Amino acid sequence: MNAAPVLVGYTAAVGFVAPPLLLRAAWPHRAPALAAAVWHALLVSFSIGVALAAYNLAAPTEHLHAGLVGLLHSCGLHVGPGGPDPDTADRLAVALPVALGTALAASLAFHVVRARRARTRHREAVDLVGRHSARLRATVLPYGVPAAYCLPGRRARIVISDAAIRELTPEQLAAVLAHERGHIAGRHHLALAVAEAFHSVFRRLPLARHAREQTALLLEMVADDRALRRHSSAALATAMYEMAAARTPRGAFAAGGHTVLIRLQRVLGPRPAPHPAFWGSVAAVAVAVPLLPLLVACPPVLG
Amino acid sequence: MxxxxxxxxxxxxxxxxxxxxxxxxxxxxxxxxxxxxxxxxxxxxxxxxxxxxxxxxxxxxxxxxxxxVRSREAYAAALMEDGLGESRDRSAALVHFVENMSEDEVAALREALRSVGRQAKV
Structure with missing residues (x-):
C-alpha cells in the first residue's frame, strides 16, 4: 500500500493544525525550554513528512531501486511491476527529498554564517568603542538610554549602556546581566537560527511563522528563569520595565512589545513547574514526533 | 599576550x-x-x-x-541601535533584553507591575 495519503495528512496536521493547538496550551510558558524543543521537533517532523510524502507521491508504484540509500531503501517496500516509466519516476522520487534536504541545509548554513559575520563585525566595533568592565563581565558603551543586549557565540559579549549602570539598581543590573548570560550559556542563537532557516524555506506555513516567533519568546523566558535562580523577580521585572519604558520614544513604531508584557506577568506571577509525569510525557512526545512519519512510511514488517 | x-x-x-x-x-x-x-x-x-x-x-x-571619523559617542549610538534591533536587518545575530514598545504597551507594563503591588520608578 502506498503511504502517500497518510503522510500528506500527517504533514498537513503538523504544519497547520498543531501550531494553533500548541499556541493555545497553557503549559509552554511554565516549561519554556521543553516547549521550544517541541516546536523544533515539529519542524523536524514536518520536514521529514514532506520529504517522504514527496517520495511516495513520485514513486506510486513502489518498486525497489538499487540507488536508494539506507532509510529510503527500506521505505519503498514490495518489489512489483514498474509503472509507465520507472526510471523517471524513480529519479523524481529521490530528487524531491534530496532537494528539500539541500534547501534546508543551505538555508541553515546561510543564516548561521550571515549571523556570525554580523556578530563578528559588531563585536570588533564594540571592543574598540566600548570599555570592558571586569566587574560586570560586560562591555560598556556610552549611550543615554538604559539598554542591554548580547552577542552570543564563541567570543560572546554582553553589551550594556552606561545609562543602564547609572539608572538601574545593582540588583536590577545583576538580574539583567544574568538574563543575558543565560542566552549565551544556552546557545540560544543556534535554536533561533534553526527556526529562522526553516521559516526561509516554508515562508507562508503557519508552523514556520509561529515556530520562529515562539522560539524567540520561549528562549527569553528560559533566560528569565535563569536570572531568577539568583535574583528576585521584583528586580528582574522592574529592570524590564525601566528598560522598556526608556526606549519608547525612539522605538514607538516597532511591534513585538507585547512579549515583554507576557514575560513580565510571568516573572511576577506564580510559576509552578509542570508535574514531572506531564513533563516526561511531553518530552516523550517531542522525541517521538520526528519519528512518526518514518513509522508511517516504513511500517515494521509483520509476519 | x-x-x-x-x-x-x-x-x-x-x-x-x-x-x-x-x-x-x-x-x-x-x-x-x-x-x-x-x-x-x-x-x-x-x-x-x-x-x-x-x-x-x-x-x-x-x-x-x-x-x-566619528566620535566615540556616535559610534556607540550606532552600535547600540544595531544591537537593539532598530536597524533593518533583524537577524538572529543579536539577542536584546527587551523589545521596542509603544506607549500603550509600556502603560500595560506599568499596570502589571502595579497590580502585583510592586513599585516602579516612573
Whole structure:
C-alpha cells in the first residue's frame, strides 16, 4: 500500500493544525525550554513528512531501486511491476527529498554564517568603542538610554549602556546581566537560527511563522528563569520595565512589545513547574514526533 | 599576550580622548608612558584603522595627521541601535533584553507591575 495519503495528512496536521493547538496550551510558558524543543521537533517532523510524502507521491508504484540509500531503501517496500516509466519516476522520487534536504541545509548554513559575520563585525566595533568592565563581565558603551543586549557565540559579549549602570539598581543590573548570560550559556542563537532557516524555506506555513516567533519568546523566558535562580523577580521585572519604558520614544513604531508584557506577568506571577509525569510525557512526545512519519512510511514488517 | 585588537583600542582611545588630529609619534609617546611599544607597530596598526575606515588622515608638512571619523559617542549610538534591533536587518545575530514598545504597551507594563503591588520608578 502506498503511504502517500497518510503522510500528506500527517504533514498537513503538523504544519497547520498543531501550531494553533500548541499556541493555545497553557503549559509552554511554565516549561519554556521543553516547549521550544517541541516546536523544533515539529519542524523536524514536518520536514521529514514532506520529504517522504514527496517520495511516495513520485514513486506510486513502489518498486525497489538499487540507488536508494539506507532509510529510503527500506521505505519503498514490495518489489512489483514498474509503472509507465520507472526510471523517471524513480529519479523524481529521490530528487524531491534530496532537494528539500539541500534547501534546508543551505538555508541553515546561510543564516548561521550571515549571523556570525554580523556578530563578528559588531563585536570588533564594540571592543574598540566600548570599555570592558571586569566587574560586570560586560562591555560598556556610552549611550543615554538604559539598554542591554548580547552577542552570543564563541567570543560572546554582553553589551550594556552606561545609562543602564547609572539608572538601574545593582540588583536590577545583576538580574539583567544574568538574563543575558543565560542566552549565551544556552546557545540560544543556534535554536533561533534553526527556526529562522526553516521559516526561509516554508515562508507562508503557519508552523514556520509561529515556530520562529515562539522560539524567540520561549528562549527569553528560559533566560528569565535563569536570572531568577539568583535574583528576585521584583528586580528582574522592574529592570524590564525601566528598560522598556526608556526606549519608547525612539522605538514607538516597532511591534513585538507585547512579549515583554507576557514575560513580565510571568516573572511576577506564580510559576509552578509542570508535574514531572506531564513533563516526561511531553518530552516523550517531542522525541517521538520526528519519528512518526518514518513509522508511517516504513511500517515494521509483520509476519 | 596582547592582541591586535587591544592595540587598536588603545590607539582609538587616544584619538577620541584628545579630540584633535594627532600624529603617530604622539600616540606612540603616550602609550610608551605605560609600556614600551615600537613606533613601526603603532604606525602599522594606525594604518589598519585608517583602511578600516575608523580614522581620517591629512598631511601637514611631512607628517600625517590622523583624526577619528566619528566620535566615540556616535559610534556607540550606532552600535547600540544595531544591537537593539532598530536597524533593518533583524537577524538572529543579536539577542536584546527587551523589545521596542509603544506607549500603550509600556502603560500595560506599568499596570502589571502595579497590580502585583510592586513599585516602579516612573
Amino acid at each position: 596582547r592582541r591586535l585588537g587591544d592595540l587598536e583600542a588603545e590607539i582609538m582611545d587616544r584619538f577620541w580622548t584628545w579630540n584633535r588630529p594627532a600624529t603617530v609619534r604622539e600616540v606612540v609617546d603616550d602609550i610608551n608612558r605605560a609600556r614600551t611599544v615600537a613606533y613601526t607597530t603603532v604606525m602599522t596598526v594606525t594604518n589598519i584603522l585608517y583602511n578600516k575606515g575608523w580614522l581620517l588622515r591629512g598631511k601637514q608638512g611631512r607628517a600625517w595627521l590622523y583624526s577619528p
